[in-house]
Structure formats: structure tokens, C-alpha cells
Amino acid sequence: MGYRSEVTLALHSSILPKFLDLLCTNPKVKDLVLKYKDEYRTFDFEDTKDHLLIQWSDIKWYEGRDEVALIQSFLHDQDADHYRFVRTGEEGGDIDQDGEFCSDAICAYTENFMECDI
Numbered sequence: 001m002g003y004r005s006e007v008t009l010a011l012h013s014s015i016l017p018k019f020l021d022l023l024c025t026n027p028k029v030k031d032l033v034l035k036y037k038d039e040y041r042t043f044d045f046e047d048t049k050d051h052l053l054i055q056w057s058d059i060k061w062y063e064g065r066d067e068v069a070l071i072q073s074f075l076h077d078q079d080a081d082h083y084r085f086v087r088t089g090e091e092g093g094d095i096d097q098d099g100e101f102c103s104d105a106i107c108a109y110t111e112n113f114m115e116c117d118i
Contacts, residue, residue, distance in 0.1 A: 005061040005089045009071075010043075010102045011052040012082035019052070022074050028067040032056075045102055061087055075099065 011019055023030045034040065039055040061068055075083050075098065083099040088108045095108045 002060050003062075003090055004058045005056075005087050005094075007056045007059060007061050008084070008086045008106055009054045010084040010099075010106055011054075012101050013048065013050045013052070015078050015082045016050075016052055018078075019074065022070065026067065026070055029070050032067040032071070045105070051101075 023033055033054060036056060036059065037054050038057045039053065041053055042050050043053050045051055063069060063072065075085055078099075080098070080100045082101055084101045084103055084106045085096070085098045086106055086108045087096040088094065097103075097108060
């Protein structure tokens with residue numbers, strides 16, 4: 001099955017044209033974003049509008065995958081104030097967070113709990 005992650009990506013509207021160029025020039029990235037996403041929608045944040053939120057659940061998000069590497073490279077070329085990337089893995093504490101856009105609204109944490117139904 002492989003290691004699975006939950007991933008959230010929020011993009012400021014000012015970098016959406018560059019992101020859409022990435023989708024148009026890379027079929028694997030396009031498939032990952034448009035075919036395998038769980039959520040893809042615009043949203044408003046504070047006084048600005050038309051930002052993009054993409055979420056994936058139960059996805060193999062490996063740096064060795066071309067489409068993942070291309071998205072990561074795209075993000076690292078952007079101003080950190082224009083995107084937010086959060087990935088949580090299957091193992092507790094396996095969290096990657098990058099970018100400052102919406103960082104108060106998009107964050108990850110580990111939660112442990114026990115349930116006993118006797």
C-alpha cells in the first residue's frame with residue numbers, strides 16, 4: 001500500500017497564474033491536482049478574495065515522485081507569504097509545514113486518544 005499522507009495547499013490569488021501554468025505544462029501535476037484531489041475550491045481570506053485551496057487525503061506524497069517534486073519546487077520559488085503547505089503522515093509527529101499564508105487558519109498537530117467500549 002505504501003505510506004500515506006494528508007496534504008493541504010493554500011495558494012494566494014497572486015500566484016495562481018504561475019500555478020496554472022505549472023498544471024498546463026506538466027500532465028502529471030495536472031492529474032495530481034485535478035484528478036486525485038479531495039477538495040479544490042476558491043476561498044476568501046481576510047480582505048482578499050479568490051485564493052485556491054487544494055486538499056488530498058490518503059495520498060502517496062513522496063519527494064521522489066516527479067509531480068510532488070515539481071509542486072514543491074514551485075512553492076519554494078514563491079514568497080512564503082503567498083502559500084501554505086501542510087502535510088501530515090501516518091506516523092504521529094510526521095508533519096511538514098511551509099509558507100505563511102493563512103498560517104493561523106491552516107496548521108497541523110498530533111493528537112493521541114484512547115477509546116474503550118466495555
